[in-house]
Amino acid sequence: MSAESTPPTQRVLLITGASSGIGAATARHAREQGWRVVLAARSLERLQALADELGGPQHALALRCDVTSWEDQQGMVIAALAAFGRIDAAFANAGFGGPRGFLADTPEHWREMVLTNVYGAALTIRATIPALRDSRGHLLLTSSVAGRRALPGSLYSCTKHAVTAMGEAARQDLNGTGIRVTLIEPGITDTPFFDEPPSDAPLRDADIARAVIYANSQPPHVNVNEILIRPTAQPV
């Protein structure tokens, strides 16, 4: 059965980076709409607590997955299909940032960030395409405002430009399969992404979660390709 003809209570949304922030908020919002959710990240305890909050194994599955590992990503999809039999939407959301300035961060942290934000997102696409083909499902990727404008000295913004390109590359590649592709491009959002809570009335994680569900709620012939969301007070 394709995603659009499946009742929300039988649909399955897989989320990477689900242990916190935008991913966790999206899981909560999706559950409110009736979706079953697959929650993936490295912190299994946090995922398990969220899965319990969201109704337990009938409704929410917690899976340890380091997105930089192809084995983990394959295992995540196998476990999701074993539990729920289908994946209707995959949200490649795991990622993190770092200090701005080409002399500010360590090469080791750069490596982890590029592997997580770019390679990890690509692996999630690769791992989920077969299941999304079966469901004529939906692929969503978290880019950023920083994936639309380069920020001074920010390798993070370069990784998010790569994710923005990946969304369009995937859209073209998957054209004709029925799979829709959406880039979610948040501005400053108050999550553990930041060491200190951001000032100037940032977005909340739930604001981004609503955008994910909005994109998915459109009729099957409508492919919302990008949603760029800034807090009203964000100047750049």
Ligand SMILES: NC(=O)c1ccc[n+]([C@@H]2O[C@H](COP(=O)([O-])OP(=O)(O)OC[C@H]3O[C@@H](n4cnc5c(N)ncnc54)[C@H](OP(=O)(O)O)[C@@H]3O)[C@@H](O)[C@H]2O)c1
């Ligand atoms: N907050 C913002 O202002 C903002 C703006 C634009 C875009 N974004 C993007 O939004 C996405 C979510 O970030 P957030 O703001 O919600 O921050 P967050 O609360 O820190 O969430 C980041 C998530 O990514 C997961 N993660 C990190 N490395 C991972 C890995 N190797 N494998 C699997 N999961 C990994 C973390 O879980 P574990 O540590 O448990 O693995 C966590 O669940 C990121 O891609 C970020 O770049 C954020």
